[in-house]
Amino acid sequence: MNAAGGFADRVENALADSHLRAALDRATSQLGSRRLLALATLDDSDAVRDAARAARLGALANLADNLERFEAKLIANGAQVHWAGTPAEANAIITTIAKRTATRRAVKSKSMVSEETHLNHALEREGVDVVETDLGEYIVQLRNDRPSHIVAPIIHLTKQDVARVMEQRLAVPYTEDTQQLAAIARQHLRREFLRADMGISGANFGVVETGTICLVTNEGNGRMVTTMPRVHVALMGIEKLVGSMAELDRCIKVLARSSTGQKITVYTTLVRGPRGPGDPDGPEELHVVLLDNGRSRILAGETAEILACIRCGACLNACPVYRTIGGHAYGDTYPGPVGAILTPGLRGLRGWNELPHASSLCGACREVCPVRIDIPRMLLALRRDGADDSKPRSLGPAMKVFAFVASRPRVYRGMAALARWSLVRLSRNGWIRRLPGLGAGWTKFRDFKAPAGRSFQQLWRERERQKGRAA
Amino acid sequence: MSAARTAILDRVRAAQRTALIPGASDAGRVLSDPARSAAEPGAGRVLLDPAKLLAKFLAELTALGVDSYVEFSAADVRERLRAIVGGKSVLAWGAGELPYDAGSVTADAAIGASARDVQAAAEIGVTGCDAAIAETGSLVVLSGPGKPRTASLLPPIHACIVRRDDLQPSMGEFFARRADAIAAAACCTFITGPSRTADIELTLTLGVHGPGKVIVIVGP
Numbered sequence: 001m002n003a004a005g006g007f008a009d010r011v012e013n014a015l016a017d018s019h020l021r022a023a024l025d026r027a028t029s030q031l032g033s034r035r036l037l038a039l040a041t042l043d044d045s046d047a048v049r050d051a052a053r054a055a056r057l058g059a060l061a062n063l064a065d066n067l068e069r070f071e072a073k074l075i076a077n078g079a080q081v082h083w084a085g086t087p088a089e090a091n092a093i094i095t096t097i098a099k100r101t102a103t104r105r106a107v108k109s110k111s112m113v114s115e116e117t118h119l120n121h122a123l124e125r126e127g128v129d130v131v132e133t134d135l136g137e138y139i140v141q142l143r144n145d146r147p148s149h150i151v152a153p154i155i156h157l158t159k160q161d162v163a164r165v166m167e168q169r170l171a172v173p174y175t176e177d178t179q180q181l182a183a184i185a186r187q188h189l190r191r192e193f194l195r196a197d198m199g200i201s202g203a204n205f206g207v208v209e210t211g212t213i214c215l216v217t218n219e220g221n222g223r224m225v226t227t228m229p230r231v232h233v234a235l236m237g238i239e240k241l242v243g244s245m246a247e248l249d250r251c252i253k254v255l256a257r258s259s260t261g262q263k264i265t266v267y268t269t270l271v272r273g274p275r276g277p278g279d280p281d282g283p284e285e286l287h288v289v290l291l292d293n294g295r296s297r298i299l300a301g302e303t304a305e306i307l308a309c310i311r312c313g314a315c316l317n318a319c320p321v322y323r324t325i326g327g328h329a330y331g332d333t334y335p336g337p338v339g340a341i342l343t344p345g346l347r348g349l350r351g352w353n354e355l356p357h358a359s360s361l362c363g364a365c366r367e368v369c370p371v372r373i374d375i376p377r378m379l380l381a382l383r384r385d386g387a388d389d390s391k392p393r394s395l396g397p398a399m400k401v402f403a404f405v406a407s408r409p410r411v412y413r414g415m416a417a418l419a420r421w422s423l424v425r426l427s428r429n430g431w432i433r434r435l436p437g438l439g440a441g442w443t444k445f446r447d448f449k450a451p452a453g454r455s456f457q458q459l460w461r462e463r464e465r466q467k468g469r470a471a
Numbered sequence: 472m473s474a475a476r477t478a479i480l481d482r483v484r485a486a487q488r489t490a491l492i493p494g495a496s497d498a499g500r501v502l503s504d505p506a507r508s509a510a511e512p513g514a515g516r517v518l519l520d521p522a523k524l525l526a527k528f529l530a531e532l533t534a535l536g537v538d539s540y541v542e543f544s545a546a547d548v549r550e551r552l553r554a555i556v557g558g559k560s561v562l563a564w565g566a567g568e569l570p571y572d573a574g575s576v577t578a579d580a581a582i583g584a585s586a587r588d589v590q591a592a593a594e595i596g597v598t599g600c601d602a603a604i605a606e607t608g609s610l611v612v613l614s615g616p617g618k619p620r621t622a623s624l625l626p627p628i629h630a631c632i633v634r635r636d637d638l639q640p641s642m643g644e645f646f647a648r649r650a651d652a653i654a655a656a657a658c659c660t661f662i663t664g665p666s667r668t669a670d671i672e673l674t675l676t677l678g679v680h681g682p683g684k685v686i687v688i689v690g691p
Contacts, residue, residue: 023672026672026673027672027673030673031673057492057493060490060492061487061490061492062487063483063486063487064480064483064484064487067479067480067483068480077657082473083473083475083476083479084475085475085478085479089475133680134670135668135670135671135679136668136670136671139670152669152670152673153670154670154671157671158672159671159672159674162671178671178672178674178676179676181671181676182668182671182676182678182679183678185679186678186679186680189680190591190680193680194587194588194591210653210654218666218667218668218669219666219667219668219679219680219681220624220666220679220680220681220682221679221680223620223624223660223680223681224624224680224681226658227620227621227624227658228621238479238483245646245647245650245653246643246646246647248646249641249642249643249646250643252642253642260669262663263606263607263663264607264609264642264661264663265663266662266663266664266665266666266667266681267660267661267662267663267666267681268609268660268661268663269658269659269660269661270653270658270659270660270661271657271658272653272654272656272657272658272659273657274657275614275657276614276615276655276656276657277616278615278616279614279615279616279618279657280582280583280584280616280617280618280619280620280621281583281614281619281620281621282614282620282657282658290479292479292482292483296479296482296483296485296486297482297486299483299486299487299490300482300485300486300489300490301489301490301491302491304486304490304491304492305491305492305493374493
């Protein structure tokens with residue numbers, strides 16, 4: 001909705017951007033090989049993936065009861081639990097908390113769900129300053145850009161892009177040294193952490209049996225956000241549950257390996273409640289906001305399995321389409337193969353029914369998915385659903401014409417010769433860029449291979465003739 | 472309870488009836504099989520041998536770029552810590568929470584009760600830990616009185632003192648063995664190496680928000 005133009009225009013722009021394609025190619029192939037190396041450090045990575053899949057699907061199969069138990073545990077731990085059906089409801093809950101706690105400044109760690117609800121705009125309208133603190137998301141915010149990868153938000157930018165925006169927005173000398181760029185961000189964001197009233201995070205997992213929120217980060221901003229401000233708000237989708245700490249362990253094992261190629265991220269934070277009695281620090285209030293926003297609708301249908309996703313980003317890195325067009329072309333919060341299923345699910349197929357077609361169905365996404373989600377199966381289901389109401393009316397008569405021609409060999413041969421003759425004339429170097437009439441739909445997005453100079457029947461006759469000569 | 476809560480739970484219950492969740496019943500069976508759920512898939516057998524725990528832990532720390540020192544007496548730990556701290560200003564856990572007596576090394580240190588800006592100005596954080604995970608080289612810190620979370624977070628250097636007995640083979644083992652302690656703490660943090668980012672061109676950069684340097688002293 002934020003991206004300009006239709007899907008085709010966005011793809012066109014991405015394809016024309018050679019800078020983007022070089023950055024994508026380098027990053028996705030590196031992340032892909034790191035993933036393989038990291039999985040190899042497990043004795044039996046297949047068994048761990050199976051266990052993680054079982055944990056996620058098991059939590060979904062009984063989601064309503066699990067949510068109720070999770071809520072009860074959180075409340076017993078001293079947290080406050082809020083339920084939001086829509087993005088607007090989630091934003092209203094959080095702005096109300098901000099007002100009640102006299103929050104003027106909020107710091108945020110990475111949360112895809114907050115991108116879904118456009119939380120920053122909602123808070124800013126209420127006069128709350130919101131600062132993204134994940135380095136990549138901070139750059140995105142400074143540029144007024146959008147993240148293009150769910151794990152590496154500025155995969156589409158070079159260090160020169162980062163250097164320029166820091167120079168312009170933070171009034172610091174231009175430097176392309178990544179160590180220095182990170183140091184500048186550390187210094188600016190440190191001030192924000194120390195003075196913020198509210199910390200906002202997502203949640204990688206919620207553990208039902210203990211009422212625990214699990215956050216994984218590498219930079220430490222997740223720890224800052226859950227430690228320094230007076231109030232901590234965790235915004236999470238209702239699908240993020242696992243049953244037990246043992247199941248959480250399985251999921252953490254595959255998450256870091258699949259996303260960044262680490263055994264575990266630098267910081268894994270398990271938040272159970274607000275600051276305990278006698279604790280020297282930690283938030284005084286912990287709020288957990290559970291967001292539906294279409295997830296219950298997805299759960300009811302054929303794409304329920306996508307709710308098991310743990311947002312590692314491995315399917316993006318593996319997808320030949322993502323690797324070519326990048327994240328922005330998908331047009332919404334979640335790009336890549338997972339986005340091609342999740343976006344139509346969350347926002348409705350109308351307006352988003354091109355996304356399931358942005359795949360060659362090669363199956364690389366299913367191959368790398370740590371919880372083995374069958375993405376191609378669901379892409380096909382969505383393609384079918386999207387096609388149901390758009391069957392062209394001209395199809396019936398066209399088939400009748402074809403039947404007439406195909407059942408009369410002379411007519412068929414004549415028509416085929418005519419078609420061959422004209423197609424060869426339209427082609428250059430073996431390819432046709434633009435077909436006339438009905439064929440224009442095909443060549444709108446792809447080239448058409450020119451036919452061979454001679455037909456199969458001609459070749460066959462020649463072959464028979466040569467045999468006759470040889471005999 | 473809110474209307475949104477009722478509406479969401481009703482929708483989810485209705486959805487569960489038609490949901491197409493492949494192998495969901497199968498998933499339940501696998502997890503309820505005690506033999507299967509007790510065994511931690513993917514955990515190295517070698518880690519069940521206590522003699523090898525320390526070697527594995529140290530190897531992982533090295534791979535993470537963490538300096539480690541193994542000391543054989545409480546006095547050696549203190550002297551090692553003294554050398555590491557040097558003249559730096561310290562933010563530390565309370566003396567009662569550190570596993571060994573740090574003596575004068577942390578006598579003038581900022582603590583959890585110190586003003587925020589004093590804590591934030593410290594040049595090195597000194598903490599103990601509640602467990603250390605051999606498989607990943609992680610330091611586990613449970614929140615509690617006398618144990619400011621800031622000490623392992625704000626300073627550019629974090630020095631952590633580990634008792635050899637606190638070594639656990641894996642995260643899964645730690646969850647199972649220390650469930651009560653974890654349930655009693657508001658926050659449990661696994662720290663695995665220095666703060667890092669690779670957001671800019673996938674170039675590894677250390678110390679972006681948390682400590683850029685982590686030092687581990689293993690005591691007796």
